Amino acid sequence: MSVGLSVDLLAQVPQLVISGFTRGCIYAIVAVGFSIIYNSTQVINFAQGEFVMIGAVVAAVLLSKTSLLVAFPTAVAAGCLAGAVVALFVLLPLKRASVVSLIIITIGTSIMFRGLAQLLWGEAAIPAPPFTGVVVQGYVEDREFHFLGAYIRAQELWVMGVTALLVVGMHIFFRRTILGQAMRACAINQLGARIVGINVRRMIMASFVMAAGLGAVAGVVVSPVFYAKCNMGTALGLGGFCAAVLGGLGNFAGGVAAGIILGIVESLTGGLLWSDYKDAVAFVILLVILLLRPEGVLRRRAEA
Amino acid sequence: MKDSERRGTHTEKAIPVRKKNLQLLNILPFAVFLACYAFAPRVVNDAQLTTIIYIGIYALLAVGLNLLMGYAGQVSLGHAAFFGVGAYTSGILTAKPIANEVIPGVSAGVGVISAVAALLLLTKPSGWKLAVGISLLVALGWLHNLPNLIPVLCAACAVAVMGIFGLMAKLQWMRTCLSGVVLTLVANLSKWFLKGTLERGSASPWTGLLVGVFLTAVISYLIGSQVLRLKGHYLAMATLAFGIIVEIVFRQWTSVTGGSSDGIFNIPSIQFFSYIPGFLRRLYEAAAGGSVDLRTQYYYLVWAFVFIAIVLAVNIVRSRVGRAFRAVHSSEQAAASLGVDTARYKVQVFVLSACMASVAGTLHAHNAGIGYIHPSEFGFIVSVELVVMVVLGGMASVWGSLFGAAAIQTLKDRLLDLEKTNPEFWGLKLQGLDPIVFGAVLIVVMIVLPQGLVRGFSDGVALLWRSARRSGRQQGVN
Numbered sequence: 001m002s003v004g005l006s007v008d009l010l011a012q013v014p015q016l017v018i019s020g021f022t023r024g025c026i027y028a029i030v031a032v033g034f035s036i037i038y039n040s041t042q043v044i045n046f047a048q049g050e051f052v053m054i055g056a057v058v059a060a061v062l063l064s065k066t067s068l069l070v071a072f073p074t075a076v077a078a079g080c081l082a083g084a085v086v087a088l089f090v091l092l093p094l095k096r097a098s099v100v101s102l103i104i105i106t107i108g109t110s111i112m113f114r115g116l117a118q119l120l121w122g123e124a125a126i127p128a129p130p131f132t133g134v135v136v137q138g139y140v141e142d143r144e145f146h147f148l149g150a151y152i153r154a155q156e157l158w159v160m161g162v163t164a165l166l167v168v169g170m171h172i173f174f175r176r177t178i179l180g181q182a183m184r185a186c187a188i189n190q191l192g193a194r195i196v197g198i199n200v201r202r203m204i205m206a207s208f209v210m211a212a213g214l215g216a217v218a219g220v221v222v223s224p225v226f227y228a229k230c231n232m233g234t235a236l237g238l239g240g241f242c243a244a245v246l247g248g249l250g251n252f253a254g255g256v257a258a259g260i261i262l263g264i265v266e267s268l269t270g271g272l273l274w275s276d277y278k279d280a281v282a283f284v285i286l287l288v289i290l291l292l293r294p295e296g297v298l299r300r301r302a303e304a
Numbered sequence: 305m306k307d308s309e310r311r312g313t314h315t316e317k318a319i320p321v322r323k324k325n326l327q328l329l330n331i332l333p334f335a336v337f338l339a340c341y342a343f344a345p346r347v348v349n350d351a352q353l354t355t356i357i358y359i360g361i362y363a364l365l366a367v368g369l370n371l372l373m374g375y376a377g378q379v380s381l382g383h384a385a386f387f388g389v390g391a392y393t394s395g396i397l398t399a400k401p402i403a404n405e406v407i408p409g410v411s412a413g414v415g416v417i418s419a420v421a422a423l424l425l426l427t428k429p430s431g432w433k434l435a436v437g438i439s440l441l442v443a444l445g446w447l448h449n450l451p452n453l454i455p456v457l458c459a460a461c462a463v464a465v466m467g468i469f470g471l472m473a474k475l476q477w478m479r480t481c482l483s484g485v486v487l488t489l490v491a492n493l494s495k496w497f498l499k500g501t502l503e504r505g506s507a508s509p510w511t512g513l514l515v516g517v518f519l520t521a522v523i524s525y526l527i528g529s530q531v532l533r534l535k536g537h538y539l540a541m542a543t544l545a546f547g548i549i550v551e552i553v554f555r556q557w558t559s560v561t562g563g564s565s566d567g568i569f570n571i572p573s574i575q576f577f578s579y580i581p582g583f584l585r586r587l588y589e590a591a592a593g594g595s596v597d598l599r600t601q602y603y604y605l606v607w608a609f610v611f612i613a614i615v616l617a618v619n620i621v622r623s624r625v626g627r628a629f630r631a632v633h634s635s636e637q638a639a640a641s642l643g644v645d646t647a648r649y650k651v652q653v654f655v656l657s658a659c660m661a662s663v664a665g666t667l668h669a670h671n672a673g674i675g676y677i678h679p680s681e682f683g684f685i686v687s688v689e690l691v692v693m694v695v696l697g698g699m700a701s702v703w704g705s706l707f708g709a710a711a712i713q714t715l716k717d718r719l720l721d722l723e724k725t726n727p728e729f730w731g732l733k734l735q736g737l738d739p740i741v742f743g744a745v746l747i748v749v750m751i752v753l754p755q756g757l758v759r760g761f762s763d764g765v766a767l768l769w770r771s772a773r774r775s776g777r778q779q780g781v782n
Contacts, residue, residue, distance in 0.1 A: 044537035044540075046540075098754075099536040099537065100379055100536075101750045103536070104691060104695055105747055105751070107688060107691070108742075108745075108746030108747040108750065109743060109747060111688055111739040111746075112739065112744060115738070115739025115740035116740055119737070234684060238544065238545060245538075245541075276556045277556055279552050280548070280549045280552040283546075287531075287542055287545050290538055290541065291542075
């Protein structure tokens, strides 16, 4: 790896950090989604990345025709619907299913969603106009800000802002509302939750829909940054899973921090060292993390 | 609901059967298989033969994967990677030898991974010892990579460094020395072999097969011995990540694999008629009814391998090792407490199924009349297809995987035929239906018949038979 870190490579660092941060925000949201579902069912939902894909693709298709006010809710609704479908497939056989069959079911739903998206909107990347752009010669161009030697696009600020909002919202939801507390109760002890009168199946359904909705929101805000493609789900899902494991499964704050760190590390290694293999960086990190610390890096030992 | 509380779907029921019947029942499928094998080229047309060949290749993969998934209960979502390693090794050696400037790097790499595998196999280091050992071997491999050093000096250096490391880390130093020897030996052998191949222009497909199996065995041992410590979802994710990494390497390592734009083409077809004695050749010609062309020969070869794989799988399943696999599947803790070396068995079955996949890959690369491979043939979606085959045919059912492979391949052909007619549905062009259909098949089979079609069906028949007998007996009593 004898790559001379020349001056112009180093000059790219701030830009890479910014783009990595954006990607990391998506990983963070996906990781939170993994944790929500894992807490309520102990299932890792392999279709998690597809929720982001659905949000992104639906939003990209609608944004070119209608306004954001229509596209945003429709895309999120589509994501929630997908989440409900996965929940249904997982819930039907849950009692007698083995881990292997649950894995296979979620993979089945994952490739089914991908196939459906491919069928409906084709394999090509769909460009989407940024939320707050300026019209230049008929095209919508994004505003750019200069910040510490890097250009930062308005859309990237949107991604970061929405992520922050979602994370805070999640925190309040799980701490302050009855529904959130009921879901946490299910996570801690399902039998106990059932005894005090919580409908566990409904909570599982709610957790899938919520995780899917979160993913879809992430997809919507990110569709103008990355191009929305029907095969973007796998990479985002795996990255999000990597973040979830890094932060400790079921640990929201850890997942968010790990997601952002992962995004930045991936972007830096991809940009500076192995540009040919930049898609593989996240997977290599995932493998290493799984082998070294499957219980998570950011989780306290006592908890694990 | 913890993982340990969920029982495996596989339960063994002891049904008393008279021994003679059992033997006949055991041999019957093989006899039918052999008869179909010999006379199939007489009855089918060319297109059907192609389908049958593909079924054979996927059956080989599915039987291997079933040993891992169905019997040992370890999910692999990256099985297509081993398929690809076999195909690419053989394709590269026979059609596109590695260029001179890449040879030192590649041979050093092969040497390093073999040496790491040897180190793991011999001394089972863990934690920092493993890390230091691997980094030492990588450094030594880099030394071999340098052009101007005398091989003897390199070898001495490798053995000395590894020996000192063994002493310092309190591993058995003789064994760590041995990994240094392996490094030197494999690196130099592969350098010599690759240079020879480059000079001659190409190697024989059979050499490609063997080299592919060797490489796959080493890689799968390296991956398996680490990854199989994980369980359930973690294992699935890790194999998935591995599969995608390998696919990316196929796509991006353009100097060796041709990348995603070219692939490897003009791969010669594999043939075995010149290697077998005359009477066997005449036997084949008699069975096929006339002279055997390359394509028919290829068919015979593929299905011969399928036959070997099935015999091997059936025997393994019925042996002590097979019982150990099933014990691991039902409950790993229970198996371990009864003295089954679960880690070793899991790695063994992983390597075995990877090697089967590698053989399938070589056969796939030397497809008579096509001779072309491309990274997309070894991607994530292929791994999922293999899982579909295993699940559909039934986990823990050797003949079931054959059925699964046949069903999925036929389904794929039908979908392709359908897509050629440009069907429309509510103004929507139906193209690329495979993922939707396969996803639906996976979900439905897993929910309705988690034992798979063959086993689910046979279980149903057995249940009916038993209840009929019971009611008959009750009538006799009354």
